[in-house]
Amino acid sequence: MLRAVGQRQAITKSLTSSTRLFSTTGLLKNASSPSSSYRGTPDADSESHTGKYVTTVSKPYTVTTYARPNLVLTHGKGSHIYDLENREYIDFTSGIAVTCLGHAHEGIAKIIQDQAEKLLHCSNLYYNMPAGELANKLVTKTREFEGMQDASRVFLCNSGTEANEAAMKFARKYGKSVSGGGQGDAKVEFITFENSFHGRSLGALSLTPNPKYQAPFAPLIPGVNVAKPNDIESVKKLISKEKTCGVIIEPIQGEGGVNTVDEQFLIELRKLCDENDAVLIYDEIQCGLGRSGKLWAHSHLPREANPDIVTMAKALGNGFPIGATMITEKIENALSVGDHGTTYGGNPLGSRIGAYVVDQIANEEFLNAVNSKSEMFTAKLQELADAYPDKILKVKGKGLLLGLQFKDDVDINKIVARCRENGLLIITAAMNTIRLVPALNIPEADIKDGLKVLEHCIAST
Template sequence: MLRYCNKQLLRKPTTFIKPVVFNFSSPYSTSIPDASESSHTGEFVNSISKPYSVTTYARPNLVLTHGKGSYIYDLENRKYVDFTSGIAVTCLGHANDEITNLIADQASKLLHCSNLYYNLPAGELANKLVTKTKEFDGMKDASRVFLCNSGTEANEAALKFARKYGKSKNPDKYEFITFENSFHGRTMGALSVTPNPKYQEPFSPLIPGVHVAKPNDIDSVKALINKDKTCAVIIEPIQGEGGVNPVDTEFLVELRKLCDDNDVLLIYDEIQCGLGRSGKLWAHSWLGPDAHPDIVTIAKALGNGFPIGATMITEKVEGALSVGDHGTTYGGNPLASTIGSFIVEKIADEAFLSQVQDKSAKFIEGLNEIAEENPEDILKVKGKGLLLGLQFRPDFDINKVVEKCREYGLLVITAGMNTIRLVPALNIPDEAITEGLSILRKSIKESK
C-alpha cells in the first residue's frame, strides 16, 4: 500500500517527497546514523516541519511514519524496536487492530456532543474505572470520575478539587506539598507542583502555597504539613520523569496517616505508573488500603495514543464540589471514552497483568546482566513492572547511548538522575525484548 507524505496533504508544491511504501518487514538499521540533511527526512524536517513548528522540542532527524505492535518505522523505512511506547502511552502497541476497529465504528456514530448532555461511552468508562479499580485492589473509596483530555489536565482538576475541599474547611487551607524529582505536567497549576527549576523558572511566579518535601523522608513532610493551611499532598507512587524511582511502601503508609491526622487529601499521580504499568492495575494496588489515596490522576495508557485523561475521587472530595466548579469541552467525548473503556477492560484482567509481570522479570534479568557487565558505569537497575530504568554514574553521557540505540534500531528515552528509561508496550513480545536488550548492550559498550 502506498501513502504519499505531505505533497497531497499540505497542498504545497514540493519536489523532494517521493511515494513512501509502508513496509512492515524492513530490516533494522545496521549502524546507520540519523538521516542526513539531504535525505527525504532531512528535507521534510528543514523545509516543511521545523520552520512552521514552535521551538519547544529538541528532536533528532527522525520522522516516524507507521508502526505495528512494538515496532515502529521511519520515513527512510528503517525499523526500530520501540521501548518508549510514546512515553508509556501505546500500552497495547502501535496500530492495534481492535482499537482501530473501535475508532472506525464509534467515528461512524458520534465523535462529540459536549458535556451539556450525557453520552453512553463516557458513562460506561467512568463506571468501569471505579468498579475495576475496587475489584483490582485499588483506591478503596473510589467513587466518581472527571474525564478530560491529558495528564496535565487530570492534575489540574485534582489540584482544583483539593483546593475546593480545603477552602470548604478553612479559607486559608489551600497549600500543597509536592516532592523532589516529581513531574506533574506543564500547565501553570501542574507546573507549580513540579519542582524542577528548568521547567519552572521561565514561567515564575507560579501559583502560591506549594512546599517541597523529600520522597521517603516522612520527617520532611511533617515539617511542612499544616492542618490549617495544607489542602493536599501530591506524589507519584513511582516517579517516572524524575528518574524511575519507586516510593517506599512504609513511607506511603505513613504519609496516608499523616494526611488523615491533618484532614489533608492525598493525591496519587498515576499518569505514567498506572493502568498495568507496574504489573498491577494501579501502582498503589501493590499497597494495602492503609495507603490508598483520595484522588488518582490517570492518562497516557488510557487512550493508547488517543488524547484522554481522568481524575478519580472519593465521595469525600465529591461532597465539596458544586455544578460549575470545573469543566472541559472535549473531555469525555464518545470516541476517547470508547477507547478508554476498552483499555480498562483489557488491562483489568489477571492473565494480562500476570504477563506484564513475566515480561518485567525478563527485562530485569537482562538489565541486571548488562549492569553486571558495566559495574563502573551503571549504578543500579530500578523501577517496577514495565516502568524500568538503568541509572548511570553522573558523568556518563547517556545521550550517546540513546543515539547509538537509535542507530542500531532501538528507541529508548531518558529520565532524571542520569537514567535510561524503558517503558515498552505492556504486550511487547518476548522476541522484541531480546532484540532490544541486545541492541542496548551493544550501544552501551560503544558509548564509553
C-alpha cells in the first residue's frame, strides 16, 4: 500500500513538473498541430504520462460517469486545446457548448482575479451587486434582442439541471396556485417530448424520456407524459386544464440529435398552454445565448410563441458553473418567500462572469459573425453530405449548434476517434449524429482546418 501511494505521488510530481513549461505562456511552442498534416496518432498508451496518470492517479478515485478516451487535457487557448502528450487539437466541442468565448479568455481571467480579491461568496441571505446586475441584464437584454417580452425575474443557480429543477418547482407552484391556492395535488403533471434531454437529477431526469438514462434509477417522479415534437395532436391528447401544470421543450434539441422544432408547432404549443393554463418552459441550456445565431433560439420566433420560463446555463459562465431560470411576472406572483433557494447560486464571481458573457453575446456584430461562421460550416457539411450519400443522411441544426446525421450502419464513434487522432475534437448526439458546437468566436481559419480533418476522417472511415 505504501509503495502504491509513493508511486502515485511520484507520478503526480512528475506530471506537475512537466506541465509547468506551458503554465506561463498557455501554449506549447512545439505542440503537434492538426493543421499541418493528418497525424493519425492513436490515443496515448498505458505506458505514457497520460496512461500512468489515468490508471494510477485519476481513474481509481473517480466515480464512474462517462466512457472516456485515454486523453488528459491540460490547457487551451481560444479554439485550441492541448493534452498531456503535448498534442494540439482544434476544439469543435467547446466543453459541450460551454466555452462560447473560447479557452483561457483574457477578459474572463481578469474578472476572476479581480473578483477573487474582493468577494467570492456571501450567500443569498444578503444582496450582492454582481448578482443583481446579472439578473437585470438578462431581463433587459432578452427583451431588447427579441426574446421573451414578458421576462421579469431571474433565479440564479449553478447548473442547467438546477435551472430545470427550479422551473419544475415554479410550474408546480403555479399549478397549485391556480387550482385551489395550493390545496390538493390535481394540477401537477408535466408534458415533455421524445428525444429531449433536461438533466441528470431525479426531477430533470423524469423529464428526459430516454430509457438508457431513466431505467437504472426508476421509479422517477410520476405524472410526466411524453409527446412528439412537431406533432401538436400528440400534445392535445395529453394536455389537461385540470392536471397539466407545465410543458417543457428545447426549441433546438441538442443531445437528442440536433433537431430544430418547427415554428408553427411552437406557436400552437403556446396557444394550447394558454388554453389549459399550463406553464410553457423553454430549455435553452444548450441552444440559447447566441448558439442559434440570435440571443435565444426562441428569438427566431414571433412573440406569440414566447414562453413563461426560460432555463439557461452552459455558455453563461464560459466554463465557470452557473445557471439561471428566467420567468414572467405571472410565475413570480405564484411564489412566496422560502419556496426555493440556493447557497452558491448568484455568487459574486459567477455573476460577474455571466454579466460579461451576456455583454459579449448580446451584440449585433457578434451575432452576425456567428451566423457568418454558421454559413461556412453548413456549406461544407452539405458538400460532405452530397459527396457521401452512402454514409450521411442530412445536415441539421442552426447557428453553431449543428449536426451531421449518418445512416444507421455507420459507426460514428469510429469517426470521432479518427478525428481525435488527427487533432480535432467532436462529439456525438442521438440519432447517429455528429454534433458540432465550437466556440461562438472561433476563427475562420480554425473552421476551415477542422472541417478538412473531418472530411479526411469521414472519407477514410
